[in-house]
Amino acid sequence: MNINKEVEEKLKKVNLLISDVDGVLTDGSIYIGAGNVELKKFSVEDGAGVALAKVAGLKIAFLSGRYSPATDIRAKELKIEDVYNGMLNKIPAYEELKQKYNLEDSEIAYIGDGLIDLPVMEKSGAPLSVRNAYLPVKKAAVYVTDKNGGSGALREAVDLILKAKGVYEEAIKRLTKKVIETSSG
Ligand SMILES: [Mg+2]
Known part of the structure; x- marks a missing residue:
């Protein structure tokens, strides 16, 4: 997870x-099963990253x-408020989020792996991709994660951003404290 100063400056604003x-x-x-059952495998590491x-x-x-x-179920479990599910054109959702939180493009990072991610990556101030992304997507990213998609890539992106912002250590401490407090009732 080595990044240069230029990338760090971009991540700091996110x-x-x-x-x-x-x-x-x-x-x-x-995974498609009989009776229209559809399964996906999510990583607990990414859950911890969230x-x-x-x-x-x-x-x-x-x-x-x-x-x-499955995406809605996972998002609900992780208490993700902003979930856009089934948006082939990702620009409107990106613009909606930007407006909702009153952000500049420079304050938004986007992590993707496929061609349909490219238009939003071009807008985002900090476009990121996973290691196993499609090559043009990797080329459009300012940082490519060491991890593949589904193996903690989001967690890696979160760590990277928090480290660039200088709040990583504090966040770890606060999360650990929160986990202990929650589990002790
Ligand atoms: Mg994808």
């Missing part, structure tokens, strides 16, 4: 991290091109 779902929060696989972002005041949103009930 207040909202928008994540694609298929291929970023998952490995891109969709929790860490939350205590640090970094907003997280999910923006998926392909509609899937």
Whole structure:
């Protein structure tokens, strides 16, 4: 996880991290079973990343091109307020979030893996991609995660942003304290 000064400056400004779902929060696989059952595998590491972002005041949103009930269920579990599910054109959702939180493009990071992510990545001040992203997407990113999609790539992006902002250590402390307090009733 080595980044240069220029990338660090971009990440320092980020207040909202928008994540694609298929291929970023998952490995891109969709398990289809009889009776229209659809399953996806999410990483608990990313769940911890969302929790860490939350205590640090970094907003997280999910923006998926392909509609899937599993995405809504996972987002609900992680208490993600902003979920766009089934938006092939991602620009309107990006603009809506930007307006809702009164942000500049420079304050928005976007992590993706596929071609449909490129238009929003071009707008975002800090476009990121996962290691196993499509090559043009990796080229459009200011940082490519060491992790593949579905294996903690979002967590890595959150860590990176919080470290650039200089709030990582404090966030870890606060999250640990919160977990202890919650579990002790
Ligand atoms: Mg994708």
